[in-house]
Amino acid sequence: MDPGARRSFQQRYGPWALVAGASAGLGEAFARALARRGLHLLLLARRAEALQALATDLRARHGVQVRVEAADVGGADLGERVARLAAGVEVGLLVYNAAHSVIGPFLDNALEAQLRVIDVNCRGPLTLAHLLGRPMAQRGRGGLILMTSLAGSQGGPLLASYAASKAFNLVLAEGLWAELGGRGVDVLACRAGATRTPGYVSSQPKKSIRLMEATDVVEQTLSALGRGPSVVPGALNRLAAFLLVRLFPKRAAIRVMGRATRQLYG
Ligand SMILES: NC(=O)c1ccc[n+]([C@@H]2O[C@H](COP(=O)([O-])OP(=O)(O)OC[C@H]3O[C@@H](n4cnc5c(N)ncnc54)[C@H](OP(=O)(O)O)[C@@H]3O)[C@@H](O)[C@H]2O)c1
Numbered sequence: 001m002d003p004g005a006r007r008s009f010q011q012r013y014g015p016w017a018l019v020a021g022a023s024a025g026l027g028e029a030f031a032r033a034l035a036r037r038g039l040h041l042l043l044l045a046r047r048a049e050a051l052q053a054l055a056t057d058l059r060a061r062h063g064v065q066v067r068v069e070a071a072d073v074g075g076a077d078l079g080e081r082v083a084r085l086a087a088g089v090e091v092g093l094l095v096y097n098a099a100h101s102v103i104g105p106f107l108d109n110a111l112e113a114q115l116r117v118i119d120v121n122c123r124g125p126l127t128l129a130h131l132l133g134r135p136m137a138q139r140g141r142g143g144l145i146l147m148t149s150l151a152g153s154q155g156g157p158l159l160a161s162y163a164a165s166k167a168f169n170l171v172l173a174e175g176l177w178a179e180l181g182g183r184g185v186d187v188l189a190c191r192a193g194a195t196r197t198p199g200y201v202s203s204q205p206k207k208s209i210r211l212m213e214a215t216d217v218v219e220q221t222l223s224a225l226g227r228g229p230s231v232v233p234g235a236l237n238r239l240a241a242f243l244l245v246r247l248f249p250k251r252a253a254i255r256v257m258g259r260a261t262r263q264l265y266g
Contacts, residue, residue: 001037009037012186012226013093013143018042018086020073020128021098023050025197026147029214030095031058033222039093040065042085046072073098074119079127086132093143094132096125096169101162103203103265114161121165129176133185140184143225146173148189150237153245154253156261170230177229189230190221193237205264210236 001009017034021027023045031041035058043051048070055066069085071078100120102113125146136142151159152166173189180187194200196211217233224231232241244253 006037009222010039012141014039014090016040016042016086016089016091017093017095018044018082018091018128018132019095019097020044020124021096021147023047023054025097025199026192026195026214026217027095027097028054029218030097030145030221033215033218034093034095035062035064035066037222038062038064040089041067042082042089042091043068044071044073044082044085045098046070072120073124074100074116078124079131082128082131090135090139091132092136092139092141093145094128095145095147096128097147098124099147099162099165099199101159101199101203103159103162105158106160117161117165121162122168125169126172129172133176133180136185137180137183142184143186143188144173144176144180145188145190145221145225146170148173148191148230150191150193150232150241150244151257151261152191153241154250154257156254156257158261158265174229186226187229188221188225190217190224191230191232191237191241192217193232193234193240203265206266207263209264212237 017039019027019031022031022043031043045051051068055068058066067085071081098120100117102109102117129144146169148169149166151163152170156163170189173187177187194209194211195214195217197214212234220233221231232238
């Protein structure tokens with residue numbers, strides 16, 4: 001990244017960024033990409049050791065400050081914990097990346113597990129967007145990135161509650177984009193497609209499909225910040241999104257996504 005672009009990114013979204021769900025996969029890739037741009041980091045995830053190892057590496061490589069917090073972002077105390085972690089620093093960018101997914105027939109999965117989808121995937125981003133968005137709007141600059149998914153553009157079997165939670169993030173980001181854009185805060189939903197991450201691999205898909213690399217998803221997302229309410233990283237994913245959302249009637253989109261999901265997890 002050229003020094004001018006790095007400096008303007010820091011001025012717009014620095015000096016600190018918070019990544020919720022930063023210990024692995026796309027969240028780790030966001031943390032690395034933001035440290036490369038010179039932002040200091042607040043990193044949250046449940047696994048303290050993984051966070052500490054990442055923090056040590058980022059401090060050594062990029063000379064940035066890193067604070068970590070081993071926390072469950074689905075917890076009711078999320079706002080208080082983040083307020084404590086962020087005390088005394090100016091957070092100019094939030095990346096809400098953590099997600100809980102429940103795969104399988106809706107009626108066979110425990111209700112508690114599916115309610116946790118709401119805590120981690122909906123309550124968490126709403127809480128942090130509210131907590132961190134206010135000082136950003138007061139300063140007249142900042143950014144909020146919410147990770148959503150192509151799965152959130154229509155309902156789908158075997159991951160109905162996860163897909164619904166991703167739709168929540170997409171619509172939340174679109175609304176905040178419209179509301180906060182005029183106050184200098186860029187809001188973006190990243191509608192990612194299948195990406196090579198520990199989370200994807202551990203979901204044990206039955207069929208191998210083309211995956212994007214996490215670093216590509218992250219770079220395309222950061223480039224899109226400030227340019228519109230949502231981004232679909234990857235040309236093939238953009239084509240799929242165009243067909244599913246703009247071209248196909250809703251029933252057909254649900255059927256097509258459903259077929260793909262059943263091939264992976266049925
Ligand atoms: N990979 C894909 O194919 C794909 C496709 C579309 C959208 N997405 C979205 O992209 C985001 C990241 O996905 P990923 O595949 O990178 O996931 P991942 O490999 O499972 O990593 C998830 C990260 O979030 C953290 N996390 C999960 N639950 C948490 C909780 N309750 N509290 C705190 N931290 C938590 C995990 O750390 P700990 O385990 O240490 O807590 C980890 O750092 C998600 O929002 C997902 O919906 C992914």
